[in-house]
Amino acid sequence: MPDPGTIKNNKHLQLLGDRLHDNNLWHLNRHSAAGAFAVGLLCTWMPIPFQMLLAASLAIFFRVNLPLSMVLVWVTNPITMPPMFYFAYRLGSFLLDKPHHYQHFELSLSWLTNAMSTAGPPFLLGCGVLGLASAATGFMVIHGLWRWTVLRRWKRRRQNR
Template sequence: MPKKTLKRLMPDPGTIKNNKYLGLLGSRLHDNNLWYLNRHSAAGAFAVGLFCTWMPIPFQMVLAALLAMTFRVNLPLSAVLVWLSNPLTMPPMFYFAYRLGSFLLDRPHHYKHFELSLSGLSSAMSSAAPPFLLGCLVMAIVCSATGFMVIHGLWRWTVSRRWKRRRRIP
């Protein structure tokens, strides 16, 4: 996605900085690196956003914003990328994470005797949680690293292509 399109879609930093509910964050929100869009901030924002996408927790956007502030990458981009995991995409994503975790732990990935009761649900969750969480962590790391490298590479490729075009034009 071109830089101009991303800038147009991002919210105005002044509006966010002056929001009374975000005053708790204090001066950390006024860091210009959180709002500036360059190769490093965009690639870092993709890494943070894609990492938080795979976290099976509520309020993923808050975690993405806190990590963006910690690593000083583009905050709006990292928060928006969390929406890759939405109510439609979460079931297949988390099922894949569970299957991956089951494969990595060498555990069976199905239940033969599941009973619909509190004790049945509790036993199913206790045996399903380790593979599910491992799968989510592995996918978060892989997607985060891949997103960082792809965006970093695409940005460099786009800039070098523009420079080559400029050299050709007399």
């Protein structure tokens, strides 16, 4: 973790004011970890550049663990992105009841505009649905695992008395 004094004195980060000094941004607890998973997994499905900046902004806004939110965005990387986004496109096509089209790839602006006009809406819908589903699932799973771990430790303490 970076030194809090270094963060506080960084001239580029001073525009955020005291928001970066919120304990939930830097410490792990049940709520900050579960929220970080929700933010990170939501941003994972956003087909935009600079997903980490969006994850950081949402983590600060929702007061969840900042490093964990930003690390989870790397679920999408150059290896995982093609199958994930293809699945998002197929899901969007299914939800919109539109057949998916395979077009011959051509490196031109006209091909890109045509492909985005036909594949864009199903793709974006699929990304949105999968982002929301991943965020909700991640939040509930981490929240549940954290609670289960704490209850299990309490039970062990009672048995050891």
